[in-house]
Amino acid sequence: MRTGTATVPGVRRRGRPASLTREQVATAALELLDRDGVDGLTMQRLAGALGIGTMTIYGYFRSKDELLDAAVDAAVTAPMRVPRGGGWRADLHALVVAVHRTLVRHPALVQIRLRRPIVRPEALRFGEHGMAILLRAGFEPEQAAHAFRLLFTFVFGHAAINPGRTAAEARAQTATAVQSLPPARFPTLAQHADAFSSAVGGDDQFHYGLGTILDGLEQRLARSG
Amino acid sequence: MRTGTATVPGVRRRGRPASLTREQVATAALELLDRDGVDGLTMQRLAGALGIGTMTIYGYFRSKDELLDAAVDAAVTAPMRVPRGGGWRADLHALVVAVHRTLVRHPALVQIRLRRPIVRPEALRFGEHGMAILLRAGFEPEQAAHAFRLLFTFVFGHAAINPGRTAAEARAQTATAVQSLPPARFPTLAQHADAFSSAVGGDDQFHYGLGTILDGLEQRLARSG
DNA sequence: ACCTGAACACCGTTCAAGT
DNA sequence: ACCTGAACACCGTTCAAGT
Numbered sequence: 001m002r003t004g005t006a007t008v009p010g011v012r013r014r015g016r017p018a019s020l021t022r023e024q025v026a027t028a029a030l031e032l033l034d035r036d037g038v039d040g041l042t043m044q045r046l047a048g049a050l051g052i053g054t055m056t057i058y059g060y061f062r063s064k065d066e067l068l069d070a071a072v073d074a075a076v077t078a079p080m081r082v083p084r085g086g087g088w089r090a091d092l093h094a095l096v097v098a099v100h101r102t103l104v105r106h107p108a109l110v111q112i113r114l115r116r117p118i119v120r121p122e123a124l125r126f127g128e129h130g131m132a133i134l135l136r137a138g139f140e141p142e143q144a145a146h147a148f149r150l151l152f153t154f155v156f157g158h159a160a161i162n163p164g165r166t167a168a169e170a171r172a173q174t175a176t177a178v179q180s181l182p183p184a185r186f187p188t189l190a191q192h193a194d195a196f197s198s199a200v201g202g203d204d205q206f207h208y209g210l211g212t213i214l215d216g217l218e219q220r221l222a223r224s225g
Numbered sequence: 226m227r228t229g230t231a232t233v234p235g236v237r238r239r240g241r242p243a244s245l246t247r248e249q250v251a252t253a254a255l256e257l258l259d260r261d262g263v264d265g266l267t268m269q270r271l272a273g274a275l276g277i278g279t280m281t282i283y284g285y286f287r288s289k290d291e292l293l294d295a296a297v298d299a300a301v302t303a304p305m306r307v308p309r310g311g312g313w314r315a316d317l318h319a320l321v322v323a324v325h326r327t328l329v330r331h332p333a334l335v336q337i338r339l340r341r342p343i344v345r346p347e348a349l350r351f352g353e354h355g356m357a358i359l360l361r362a363g364f365e366p367e368q369a370a371h372a373f374r375l376l377f378t379f380v381f382g383h384a385a386i387n388p389g390r391t392a393a394e395a396r397a398q399t400a401t402a403v404q405s406l407p408p409a410r411f412p413t414l415a416q417h418a419d420a421f422s423s424a425v426g427g428d429d430q431f432h433y434g435l436g437t438i439l440d441g442l443e444q445r446l447a448r449s450g
Numbered sequence: 451a452c453c454t455g456a457a458c459a460c461c462g463t464t465c466a467a468g469t
Numbered sequence: 470a471c472c473t474g475a476a477c478a479c480c481g482t483t484c485a486a487g488t
Contacts, residue, residue: 119402157382177344216441
């Protein structure tokens with residue numbers, strides 16, 4: 001990482017804060033995002049964390065939107081293990097798991113992404129790998145695109161709906177809500193409240209979903225081939 | 226719908242705006258949400274639309290969160306066709322399509338739901354129907370819960386990722402982004418840019434995804450039965 | 451050139467006052 | 470009892486001034 005100025009990192013001139021790089025500001029923003037959620041990142045709080053004036057941030061990014069894009073890039077740029085050589089199903093499984101891990105590590109990504117289409121180069125690396133695996137497996141380009149998009153929808157939706165580490169809490173909350181439903185209108189849920197709420201989040205649910213989708217894809221490939 | 230006061234609807238006393246019901250305020254909020262998105266609903270704008278003072282809203286709802294919950298209820302309470310009698314696969318398909326239609330009609334629901342767990346009674350009607358269909362089909366309770374949750378993740382994720390009516394625009398945007406990628410790092414996407422971007426949104430993608438998941442579920446049911 | 455305080459047009463919400 | 474303006478502590482961002 002280069003500073004982009006002649007200032008030696010760590011050395012401040014005249015008690016003034018040292019010049020920063022775009023990457024440093026974006027990384028600090030990502031830290032705030034991970035710690036306090038998407039509402040926890042404000043320009044004034046980020047400036048405070050960096051020890052600079054609020055308006056100084058606008059020297060690095062034209063707007064908060066541009067800052068958010070950079071923060072997302074910073075999260076996605078982290079080395080992603082590229083799985084290869086295990087057969088298309090195993091490769092795809094590993095790829096989706098890797099993306100899932102990234103989304104769990106940075107829950108705010110999901111909320112940010114919801115607001116604008118996902119077309120930044122760093123994020124499209126996932127598309128590149130996924131499409132390559134599917135085409136190698138024998139899917140036609142159109143089918144491969146649909147299949148990839150489905151996997152993307154699943155991993156994104158799963159991260160969006162299921163709170164990362166507070167799964168136990170969310171499950172308890174769901175259980176309470178289900179138990180307080182009027183049994184006359186909700187007979188099935190009343191009877192199976194435990195099973196229903198235990199499927200909220202967790203690795204079991206993730207792997208059940210991913211496995212089921214891969215089963216479906218396998219079947220479609222076999223049918224067309 | 227009852228007014229909850231002695232005031233006759235439509236009659237205003239002394240040039241003052243008539244008293245409103247919680248439902249009327251929630252419905253107006255939903256209209257603003259549908260028209261201007263989740264950021265378009267503010268307390269002052271809603272008050273303006275209703276012709277009342279901003280603080281009057283707090284007579285109906287303790288906070289904006291409570292108002293949002295009521296707006297979501299208003300959207301979900303709308304009559305949902307309950308599909309029955311077509312075999313479990315057809316019933317499930319129809320149910321997911323009905324939920325999808327609701328989410329497309331009210332895009333803001335997705336963004337609101339992302340922030341808090343989905344445990345309001347009106348929303349759990351979907352769970353009640355889905356679980357009933359799956360259990361009747363022969364799924365064990367735990368498997369039924371996982372399967373339901375997978376379908377929910379899919380329909381929610383699809384609505385979250387794919388912009389409702391601006392699919393064409395989003396597709397064009399994706400195409401542009403993919404075409405401007407460095408082909409050396411993105412060889413597969415560069416070659417199949419058309420297929421990749423045409424899978425963004427649209428009914429084709431939705432039905433491909435739903436069909437694939439149902440295929441997977443069918444296979445799991447057959448395997449366990 | 452780089453940095454930043456004051457100010458503006460918004461937010462949601464508290465509080466005290468109006469009828 | 471029901472309604473509401475003024476005020477407060479925040480937002481993102483413009484603008485003009487500081488070094």
